[in-house]
Amino acid sequence: MAITVEKLKINFKTLEEFKKFKEYGAQELSMLEDLEANMVEDDSHSPFYGIYFGDKLVARMSLYRRDARFDQYFDPPQDYLELWKLEVLPGYQQKEYGKRLIDYAKKYKMPIKTNPRMNSRAFFEKMGFESVTYEMDRDRGENPLVWYPEGVSEQKHS
Amino acid sequence: MAITVEKLKINFKTLEEFKKFKEYGAQELSMLEDLEANMVEDDSHSPFYGIYFGDKLVARMSLYRRDARFDQYFDPPQDYLELWKLEVLPGYQQKEYGKRLIDYAKKYKMPIKTNPRMNSRAFFEKMGFESVTYEMDRDRGENPLVWYPEGVSEQKHS
Numbered sequence: 001m002a003i004t005v006e007k008l009k010i011n012f013k014t015l016e017e018f019k020k021f022k023e024y025g026a027q028e029l030s031m032l033e034d035l036e037a038n039m040v041e042d043d044s045h046s047p048f049y050g051i052y053f054g055d056k057l058v059a060r061m062s063l064y065r066r067d068a069r070f071d072q073y074f075d076p077p078q079d080y081l082e083l084w085k086l087e088v089l090p091g092y093q094q095k096e097y098g099k100r101l102i103d104y105a106k107k108y109k110m111p112i113k114t115n116p117r118m119n120s121r122a123f124f125e126k127m128g129f130e131s132v133t134y135e136m137d138r139d140r141g142e143n144p145l146v147w148y149p150e151g152v153s154e155q156k157h158s
Numbered sequence: 159m160a161i162t163v164e165k166l167k168i169n170f171k172t173l174e175e176f177k178k179f180k181e182y183g184a185q186e187l188s189m190l191e192d193l194e195a196n197m198v199e200d201d202s203h204s205p206f207y208g209i210y211f212g213d214k215l216v217a218r219m220s221l222y223r224r225d226a227r228f229d230q231y232f233d234p235p236q237d238y239l240e241l242w243k244l245e246v247l248p249g250y251q252q253k254e255y256g257k258r259l260i261d262y263a264k265k266y267k268m269p270i271k272t273n274p275r276m277n278s279r280a281f282f283e284k285m286g287f288e289s290v291t292y293e294m295d296r297d298r299g300e301n302p303l304v305w306y307p308e309g310v311s312e313q314k315h316s
Contacts, residue, residue: 025276026301030292047294064298084299115299118183134188136205140222141242141273143183 003097005104008048008060010035017057023085027062048085049104051097059097061086063105072138073113073146075155080111086120102127112147121145133157161255163262166206166218168193175215181243185220206243207262209255217255219244221263230296231271231304233313238269244278260285270305279303 008014010031018028031046050060062085071077083105088097105112116124121143129145132154146154166172168189176186189204208218220243229235241263246255263270274282279301287303290312304312 023299025299026289026292026297027294027299062299064294066295082298131184134184136185136222137224139184140240141181141183141185141220143185 003051003100005049005051005100008046008050008057010046010048014048014057018060020057020089021060021085021087023087027085049101051100053092058092059088059101061101061105065110071155072157073132073144073155074111074148075153077155078111078152080113081105081108083112083114086114086116098123099127106147106149109149111149111152114145115142116145118143161209161258163207163209163258166204166208166215168204168206172206172215176218178215178247179218179243179245181245185243207259209258211250216250217246217259219259219263223268229313230315231290231302231313232269232306233311235313236269236310238271239263239266241270241272244272244274256281257285264305264307267307269307269310272303273300274303276301 012035015028015032015035018024047062047064048060049063050057052058061083064082064084066080066082068078068080071080074080086098086101088095112129114124114129124145127147129147132139132144132146134144135157138157148154170193173186173190173193176182205220205222206218207221208215210216219241222240222242224238224240226236226238229238232238244256244259246253270287272282272287282303285305287305290297290302290304292302293315296315306312
């Protein structure tokens with residue numbers, strides 16, 4: 001079966017599938033409220049991408065374009081992607097689903113910033129992500145990792 | 159034994175104790191590098207506060223004052239505290255150490271913002287923290303909870 005990354009349509013079925021992921025949180029609860037309030041179905045303006053195995057969602061990530069004026073990570077400052085909630089369900093790991101999602105994100109050829117749990121740092125480093133110099137006022141409790149496309153480097157602060 | 163909250167001095171001993179906490183991450187690694195590079199001992203300009211049981215650090219949090227110009231959460235906009243890495247070691251939980259840390263933070267009478275793991279939301283809600291309306295460009299993958307001192311309310315965005 002071919003593995004394809006799809007932009008997820010936010011509907012009650014998708015939100016039900018999201019509950020299986022550990023990082024289910026305020027974002028999903030907010031989408032659920034929006035659905036319930038407006039009875040909008042199949043909202044495709046979501047930042048979620050995922051991989052289905054048959055009709056089961058087994059991997060997902062959220063990918064969001066941030067404007068250059070918020071860029072504190074990259075040189076030259078530019079629009080970049082923020083990636084969060086990258087997660088593969090237990091039983092579907094070690095099958096490169098995570099790598100497929102990352103490859104999908106890299107295709108935009110924009111810098112990527114993420115804040116992974118410490119136990120997934122090794123995975124991100126294997127995917128070419130690098131640490132940045134920690135700065136408390138910017139990074140606070142985060143563990144930022146970034147991916148640089150060609151021609152982009154770390155933004156240096158004094 | 160009286161429970162007291164102390165501002166932590168960052169030295170090799172403290173950083174060794176930090177390794178026992180799950181949320182050990184980029185911030186601690188950065189502090190370790192600074193210590194190793196400068197051979198500064200007992201740096202007291204750290205944002206960490208903790209509780210010792212005997213000479214063992216059993217609970218900690220990081221508390222950081224953010225300037226009003228970054229305030230996207232509170233009305234009126236103002237300086238506020240960002241709280242992260244609140245954690246009590248296993249075996250020392252259910253003894254109100256977490257509550258003591260929160261009470262300490264509240265004494266500043268400034269609004270507090272945190273981004274707890276979903277499984278500690280119940281604790282924060284018991285401490286009087288409330289959800290804010292989720293906004294993707296502000297909150298991204300976070301699960302923000304805030305505490306309002308008297309006279310402060312949620313900042314409304316259109």
